[in-house]
Amino acid sequence: MTVMLKKLQQKYARVKDEMVRWDELQSQMLSQFGNGASIINRLQVLNVDKNYDALEVLPGIKETLLGKQIETLEMIFISLTELMKEFHRIVLSLDKIARDANQLLREATPYQMQLCVGTQPSLQQCLDGLNTFHKMHKSEFLLKSSILSSLMLKYFKCSADDVATLRQLLVDQPNIPKDEVQTIFDIILPKVADDGLTGR
Amino acid sequence: MLDMETPLRSSRLTNSSIASPNCISPPLSSCSSRLWRPAAQRNIKNQWSKLLMSKDRWVSATSEGRLHATELVNTYLKRRYLPEMNLGVLTEIPGIREKAYDKLAHKQDLCRCKLISSYKDMVAAVNDLGKASCSMRCYLKGSSSDPIIQYCDHQEDPSDSGDGGGIPVFCCLSISIMEDLARELVNMFERELSLKRFLVIGLLSINGVEDGRKDVLDWSNELYLGEFDELRCIGMLKQDSFYTVFPQIKDYQSSNPLNRTTIKSPNHNTLEVHLATWISDLNINMHRVKEIFSVVEEEMRAKLS
Numbered sequence: 001m002t003v004m005l006k007k008l009q010q011k012y013a014r015v016k017d018e019m020v021r022w023d024e025l026q027s028q029m030l031s032q033f034g035n036g037a038s039i040i041n042r043l044q045v046l047n048v049d050k051n052y053d054a055l056e057v058l059p060g061i062k063e064t065l066l067g068k069q070i071e072t073l074e075m076i077f078i079s080l081t082e083l084m085k086e087f088h089r090i091v092l093s094l095d096k097i098a099r100d101a102n103q104l105l106r107e108a109t110p111y112q113m114q115l116c117v118g119t120q121p122s123l124q125q126c127l128d129g130l131n132t133f134h135k136m137h138k139s140e141f142l143l144k145s146s147i148l149s150s151l152m153l154k155y156f157k158c159s160a161d162d163v164a165t166l167r168q169l170l171v172d173q174p175n176i177p178k179d180e181v182q183t184i185f186d187i188i189l190p191k192v193a194d195d196g197l198t199g200r
Numbered sequence: 201m202l203d204m205e206t207p208l209r210s211s212r213l214t215n216s217s218i219a220s221p222n223c224i225s226p227p228l229s230s231c232s233s234r235l236w237r238p239a240a241q242r243n244i245k246n247q248w249s250k251l252l253m254s255k256d257r258w259v260s261a262t263s264e265g266r267l268h269a270t271e272l273v274n275t276y277l278k279r280r281y282l283p284e285m286n287l288g289v290l291t292e293i294p295g296i297r298e299k300a301y302d303k304l305a306h307k308q309d310l311c312r313c314k315l316i317s318s319y320k321d322m323v324a325a326v327n328d329l330g331k332a333s334c335s336m337r338c339y340l341k342g343s344s345s346d347p348i349i350q351y352c353d354h355q356e357d358p359s360d361s362g363d364g365g366g367i368p369v370f371c372c373l374s375i376s377i378m379e380d381l382a383r384e385l386v387n388m389f390e391r392e393l394s395l396k397r398f399l400v401i402g403l404l405s406i407n408g409v410e411d412g413r414k415d416v417l418d419w420s421n422e423l424y425l426g427e428f429d430e431l432r433c434i435g436m437l438k439q440d441s442f443y444t445v446f447p448q449i450k451d452y453q454s455s456n457p458l459n460r461t462t463i464k465s466p467n468h469n470t471l472e473v474h475l476a477t478w479i480s481d482l483n484i485n486m487h488r489v490k491e492i493f494s495v496v497e498e499e500m501r502a503k504l505s
Contacts, residue, residue, distance in 0.1 A: 045472050064449050065473075068480040
């Protein structure tokens with residue numbers, strides 16, 4: 001039982017690593033998205049002839065400038081797509097962790113599953129937590145990917161407000177509520193176990 | 201493309217065999233090509249390192265220029281909208297608006313100076329690029345009957361084209377191909393320099409237009425002392441008419457911008473388009489630039505530094 005619990009708690013250490021990686025990707029994504037957003041907003045200005053003012057004496061300026069900006073934007077889209085692949089890898093890894101845990105507890109009786117000793121969590125709580133993390137990140141991944149694909153398909157129709165709204169959604173990560181994540185970690189890794197993990 | 205060359209540089213080029221493929225210099229004897237090669241290889245490596253350094257210098261000068269241009273624009277806009285700006289409690293301080301206005305004007309002057317100095321750096325970088333691209337050849341020094349064979353960077357014997365008879369310097373590329381690659385680079389940067397010059401003139405004149413001053417810059421003005429001498433070296437000053445070559449975008453034909461460089465209605469949008477033009481490096485295909493350097497590195501089997 002204790003062995004089982006230890007094993008599950010170790011899985012949480014892996015989950016934590018994946019979530020740290022997720023946060024890194026998230027900040028990379030926001031900075032790339034920010035670059036893309038400023039290009040998208042600029043495209044509106046670049047589309048209006050009278051904004052060229054003195055530059056109008058240069059034939060080909062508008063086509064070339066728009067072309068270059070769109071090229072840069074496409075490069076940003078490519079790197080965002082690469083980031084999405086990384087996010088997906090994390091989702092798969094969280095899925096595997098949860099499934100492994102399930103496998104590990106196949107033989108456990110309902111009594112063992114619910115048993116709580118001292119401040120330690122029950123096996124069921126451990127399993128539920130892992131499943132919750134997987135679900136959260138999976139939904140968040142799907143949200144991100146739909147935000148990005150709508151941006152990539154319709155960027156030329158997006159207003160500055162639209163882009164700002166999409167960005168806010170990316171920032172908020174509504175599917176991964178921070179307090180809920182913290183609560184799960186507090187339950188699964190009460191102080192003693194936490195020390196054991198950091199000392200690992 | 202050709203109209204950008206100076207008479208000076210084109211004359212330098214016609215000496216070489218690439219200008220007229222029919223007049224290929226007689227192949228060197230195996231002995232002299234054996235000696236020519238190491239000297240030529242050393243020179244080519246040096247020149248390409250210089251090209252790379254100058255390219256990097258350009259890149260840092262344009263990105264600094266971009267910062268100064270952006271700051272200049274922002275300061276201008278702040279200053280312009282200052283009269284309508286709601287200063288809140290600060291309104292009660294006597295002369296606050298005037299002081300702020302003067303401060304911004306001072307800052308704008310600073311930005312103008314910095315922008316010119318970045319532009320000056322860009323001119324120097326293009327100048328170095330041009331020089332290196334014209335110094336690829338390796339000529340025999342002294343007469344061929346001398347007991348010691350030496351090489352130098354200038355032609356002494358008119359029958360010596362300095363390209364080792366067109367043999368590959370390293371493994372497959374001859375001097376003239378290396379020169380073509382270098383010239384392709386130089387052309388991109390020269391065009392971009394001319395475009396940046398256009399932008400600099402426009403940006404430097406933004407408040408002159410507002411104040412209705414007569415001394416706004418136009419295309420024929422020298423932006424700093426000695427600019428025209430440097431542009432002449434690069435081949436961007438048409439000697440007869442004393443005009444710098446016209447700015448252009450890629451291969452689109454353009455005409456003399458004269459005094460049409462001034463931004464008639466400087467506002468948020470028009471200035472944004474100017475800044476976007478600055479950052480986009482419209483005449484430089486960075487993929488191609490990278491490709492050229494990597495082709496040369498591969499040829500030399502060495503990393504340029």
